[in-house]
Amino acid sequence: MQRGVIIQLLILLLVIVNKSNGISSPIKPFTTYKHSAELQTNxxxxxxxxxxxxxxxxxxxxxxxxxxxxxxxxxxxxxxxxxxxxxxxxxxxxxxxxxxxxxxxxxxxxxxxxxxxxxxxxxxxxxxxxxxxxxxxxxxxxxxxxxxxxxxxxxxxxxxxxxxxxxxxxxxxxxxxxxxxxxxxxxSYGNPPSEEKFAGLDSFEFCALNYRVPSEESTYYCKVYKAPTQFLTKRHAIAHQVLVDSTNRDLVHHLVVYECDPAATFDDANLPDDVCDNVYAHVHMCMSNSAIVWAVGGDD
CATH class of the missing domain: 2.60.40.1210 (Cellobiose dehydrogenase, cytochrome domain)
Incomplete structure (x- = not known):
């Protein structure tokens, strides 16, 4: 068995996100902007x-x-x-x-x-x-x-x-x-270093691919990942980047990466991957030690 990492997403339906974070003005902006916010609905x-x-x-x-x-x-x-x-x-x-x-x-x-x-x-x-x-x-x-x-x-x-x-x-x-x-x-919360600074360093990804969003107002989705095993010596994670596909940006509200308790064990061939309530009995030992937290409005 391998020590795992769990990633938790709160996914909102597009229509709900648009309703809460949408734009009311009927006037088209003068130019294209990077950021926008509805200060008061309508x-x-x-x-x-x-x-x-x-x-x-x-x-x-x-x-x-x-x-x-x-x-x-x-x-x-x-x-x-x-x-x-x-x-x-x-x-x-x-x-x-x-x-x-x-x-x-x-x-x-x-x-x-x-x-x-x-x-x-x-x-x-x-x-x-x-x-x-x-x-x-x-x-x-x-x-x-x-x-x-x-x-x-x-x-x-x-x-x-x-x-x-x-x-x-x-x-x-x-x-x-x-x-x-x-x-x-x-x-921005800071001036992140250029990607060249990390050239030559090892990296790995935890990906949530092709998840079909249920027809609910909000969904907590949990997925356990197996940590990399190819490293022969101790390594330290020194940076992270959150990547959300532009077509899904309005669906993802926040993301949390947890480090599982060392006592937690999983079947590597059948790692939990479902709505959090459905797999809570299997992942409850992975929901206390948060490593990365990201939410709407935060930097990547």
């Missing part, structure tokens, strides 16, 4: 792409309103200290955009240091407002919040009417309950 959608060479990030924000919209980076999840971009499209189709800073629960003020949020284009269509804009990842502005590697706290809000800058009381209206907060990995 209300607010966000696309973005990071240009590491230029050290900047490009956002496209769609909100179901014909009033002002705002997207901010918050240091702690609330308005206090947040760096906020506020924009709207007027009746003539002209995009207005402002760099603002929030000191507390009062309306965010115009950033009086440097302007670091820049509008690119925008439009109103079918009751939605969409604006594309950019800013540097780190502006070195005391009134801004750096966008760092890893998870960032994004806040958003919107109003029902455009500001009227010709009036003394024409600032953005109070958003009331039209606001939200999300924790999103806007940037």
């Amino acid at each position: 209300v607010a959608d966000l696309w973005w792409i990071v240009d590491d060479a230029e050290r900047e990030i490009i956002f496209e924000f769609h909100v179901k309103t014909t009033g002002w919209i705002a997207l901010g980076i918050s240091p702690a999840g609330g308005m206090r200290g947040a760096d906020i971009g506020v924009g709207w499209v007027d009746l003539a189709g002209i995009v207005h955009f402002q760099d603002r800073h929030a000191f507390g629960m009062s309306p965010p003020v115009i950033d009086n240091t440097t302007t670091d949020w820049f509008p690119l284009q925008g439009r109103e269509q079918n009751g939605w407002t969409s604006i594309q804009f950019k800013r540097l990842l780190d502006t070195c502005d005391s009134m801004d919040v750096p966008i760092k590697s890893g998870t960032n706290i994004v806040i958003f809000a919107y109003g029902l009417v455009d500001p009227d800058l010709s009036r003394s009381d024409g600032d953005i209206s109070y958003h009331d309950t039209r606001r939200g907060t999300r924790m999103i990995p806007l940037r």
Whole structure:
């Protein structure tokens, strides 16, 4: 018998994943983005792409309103200290955009240091407002919040009417309950080394091939793999990469690789491979020592 490794997948049906992680906006984005997120169902959608060479990030924000919209980076999840971009499209189709800073629960003020949020284009269509804009990842502005590697706290809000800058009381209206907060990995968690760094090293794969997803809202799938036996001396695993076929990317929610207890034994010719509930009696000794964890939104 050979010591084994178990891999556990939570697989969601495509229709369920699309419903929970889909995009509501009827407006086509101005360009192709690497990332997107539905901030609020049928209300607010966000696309973005990071240009590491230029050290900047490009956002496209769609909100179901014909009033002002705002997207901010918050240091702690609330308005206090947040760096906020506020924009709207007027009746003539002209995009207005402002760099603002929030000191507390009062309306965010115009950033009086440097302007670091820049509008690119925008439009109103079918009751939605969409604006594309950019800013540097780190502006070195005391009134801004750096966008760092890893998870960032994004806040958003919107109003029902455009500001009227010709009036003394024409600032953005109070958003009331039209606001939200999300924790999103806007940037990669790190700069992974190039594949050349691992050239010449031994590697092996654990593959889940041709698994037919059941017609259930969610499925936990378990499969036990036999660890490699060709190594004559002790080896250390120093890196891993998660590969999910692009056609299945919307199905896989998370993945966990466990190391089985040394006391666990299996028939090498008939390793468990089924819905986890069906094989739990055989694999329960392999579900406590996790070696790799990956989930939607994480790097490969």
